[in-house]
Amino acid sequence: MPFEFKRLEIPNVILIKPRVFEDERGFFMETYKKSDFEKTGIKGEFVQDNHSRSRYGVLRGLHFQREPYAQAKIVRAIRGVIYDVAVDLRRDSPTFGKWVSVILSEHNKYQLYIPRGFAHGFLVLSDVAEVVYKADNVYAPSYEGGILWNDPEIGIDWPIDDPIVSEKDRKWPTLREAIEKGWTF
Numbered sequence: 744m745p746f747e748f749k750r751l752e753i754p755n756v757i758l759i760k761p762r763v764f765e766d767e768r769g770f771f772m773e774t775y776k777k778s779d780f781e782k783t784g785i786k787g788e789f790v791q792d793n794h795s796r797s798r799y800g801v802l803r804g805l806h807f808q809r810e811p812y813a814q815a816k817i818v819r820a821i822r823g824v825i826y827d828v829a830v831d832l833r834r835d836s837p838t839f840g841k842w843v844s845v846i847l848s849e850h851n852k853y854q855l856y857i858p859r860g861f862a863h864g865f866l867v868l869s870d871v872a873e874v875v876y877k878a879d880n881v882y883a884p885s886y887e888g889g890i891l892w893n894d895p896e897i898g899i900d901w902p903i904d905d906p907i908v909s910e911k912d913r914k915w916p917t918l919r920e921a922i923e924k925g926w927t928f
């Protein structure tokens with residue numbers, strides 16, 4: 744198989760390591776193959792691809808879409824280095840409120856699969872980072888949800904203390920407030 748799949752401490756979150764073929768021209772790798780991904784539990788039809796560029800210290804997140812527009816995502820950095828985070832928002836999960844993080848970079852070429860029911864965010868650790876990701880549901884602005892990136896109850900160990908955060912991302916509720924709003928899964 745051209746991929747190695749590694750389940751993280753929250754087992755539904757899966758790190759995907761590609762097989763990279765390097766030669767004098769450069770490299771080649773497969774980045775998504777429905778048949779192999781489905782065998783590992785990454786099911787669903789990925790219907791939207793996104794691409795963003797951010798500078799050093801930018802933190803985007805923590806985002807999700809509420810039902811019926813929940814999204815699973817497959818995230819990678821095609822330029823630069825990011826600290827990528829997923830937070831479990833599934834109330835019945837033994838890991839509800841817990842988070843996992845990985846480094847995704849143009850160098851390691853790893854991807855992170857984040858199922859529906861999670862919030863997602865990342866922090867840029869290089870001068871510039873370009874992030875691309877697939878989603879298994881379309882963008883639905885009225886169903887956007889978010890959790891405050893530095894909610895102390897979640898306690899994500901972000902590697903930069905004072906990140907650049909959008910106005911919108913500074914106003915998301917804490918996990919406790921999100922539960923009250925019925926924003927969990």
Ligand SMILES: Cc1cn([C@H]2C[C@H](O)[C@@H](COP(=O)(O)OP(=O)(O)O[C@H]3O[C@@H](C)C(=O)[C@@H](O)[C@H]3O)O2)c(=O)[nH]c1=O
Nearest residue numbers: 793795803804805806807816863864865881882909911
């Ligand atoms: C996410 C999204 C945004 N937009 C528009 C809305 C807005 O005007 C502009 C920028 O949107 P945002 O500020 O929400 O972009 P951004 O902060 O990059 O949002 C993304 O963050 C990461 C962490 C995720 O997990 C993604 O799912 C997505 O929520 O792009 C779309 O047209 N389609 C989309 O799918």
